[in-house]
Amino acid sequence: MPIGKTKRSRTSSSYNAGFLEGAAQGKSDGRWQGQCEAIMQATQLPVQKRPVHILYVASGKELPYSSLDQGIAAALAEAAERTTVMQPTDPVVPFAIGERPDLVLVLDGTRFEAENVQLLRMHGIRTAVWLTDDPYYMSFTSGYAPLFDYVFTPERNCVPVYQQLGAANVVNLPLGIHPGSYRPRNARRELRGDVCFIGSAYRNRLELFRTILPALSHRKLHISGYWWEQLEIPPSFNGTFGPGRWMDPLETAENYSANRIAINIHRAIDDERNENDILIPAASPNPRTFEISACGTLQLVDAREDIGSYYVPDEEIVTYGSVEELLGKLEHYLTHEEERQRIAWRALLRTMRDHTFAARVSRLLDTAQLG
Known part of the structure; x- marks a missing residue:
């Protein structure tokens, strides 16, 4: 057999094998992506805004907390007619006293002074803390979480502990996901x-x-x-x-x-x-x-x-x-x-x-x- 013909045959064989493998992979990827997208669309439900003003005090920390802040702030903006986002070092108390939000929600709380919580409550402004790492840092959180009107903890076993420490309203509420960040992606x-x-x-x-x-x-x-x-x-x-x-x-x-x-x-x-x-x-x-x-x-x-x-x-x-x-x-x-x-x-x-x-x-x- 001539050498040129042998090379063409090998090239053609490799091409066909690669084509079939790529076609099969493309079909599999398309099916996966299509089903995922159908699920995403089926679960996108309209949110009716509530006539409330929420003052959200972010964690004040870098990753991974900053991404939690972004997701929670986006969800609050969809749920409430007015959402204000501040950092723990911002003048939260003077702003809240002047604007009278329906709730001051603090994420994590390790960088928000306990004195601020007490001042807010003295002025009749309701407060809540959403903890992020229970039960791993309870040596810290047990000292300030009970100061809030509401304590939301991601760990079920922490609920009775905060109650014993004097917290009036304690709810097991885990963190969640922001679909703008965590969702199926067509990976490289x-x-x-x-x-x-x-x-x-x-x-x-x-x-x-x-x-x-x-x-x-x-x-x-x-x-x-x-x-x-x-x-x-x-x-x-x-x-x-x-x-x-x-x-x-x-x-x-x-x-x-x-x-x-x-x-x-x-x-x-x-x-x-x-x-x-x-x-x-x-x-x-x-x-x-x-x-x-x-x-x-x-x-x-x-x-x-x-x-x-x-x-x-x-x-x-x-x-x-x-x-x-x-x-x-x-x-x-x-x-x-x-x-x-x-x-x-x-x-x-x-x-x-x-x-x-x-x-x-x-x-x-x-x-x-x-x-």
Whole structure:
């Protein structure tokens, strides 16, 4: 056979194989994206503004708190006829005394002086704090949270503690997601992979990945976040590694969307970075639980007692209780694509329907009997 003909045949064969592979991938991506977009549109419901003025005092912190501030402020702007956003260092008290908002809502509260809360209440202005990290910093929050008229905590087990400390109105209200940030995204091809973990390398997370990495050498992984330089990456590691980086919500959402499974590992209650002297056990899901589910990605999360209050296990979210169960379920869902996608789509629907900041703000305002 002439050499030129052999080259043409090989080129044609490679082209055809690449064309078929690309067509199949494009069809799969289009189906995934189309279903996600249909869910997003089906859950976009009109919000009726309430005739109230909310003064929102932001956390005053950088990422990840600044992204929470943006999402909550956007949800308040949709829900209330008037929303004012201020920083903890702004003249909140004089402004509130002059404008008489229906509620002063403070996020986190560690940078808002306790004296300000007392002055606001002395002038008959209702106050609320929405805590972000319970129960991990209760050595701090227990000192100022009970000063507010309303305490909203993301941890169910913290409710009776604040009540015992004298807080009159305590409600378990987890954080949520802002669909403008966390939503399914058409991720760049170079980011595509099998499994990802995004978050800080707390001790229990380090220990888990040291154990499971050898078993996942045949999978493309992505690991990123603060303190991961402590993790020794084996030569067999296949994927991307970003220690010392904190991604903003848009980049985080793209990376979640790029991977078929996202692992979520809750922070240990006895981690040395905590400030929780009384070691209140945690039962409620962390914010990542909602953020991952909002991106149309299957989530494998370590089991917590209260997760079933937010997602149906094995239908909308997948839990594990041991390393062996985690590895087994990773392998199962990476080889059962239809089942994996169906669970992820159900989680997306549940999240956009029930777990947005708009839904959380609505419940918060209902609790305060506003509007």
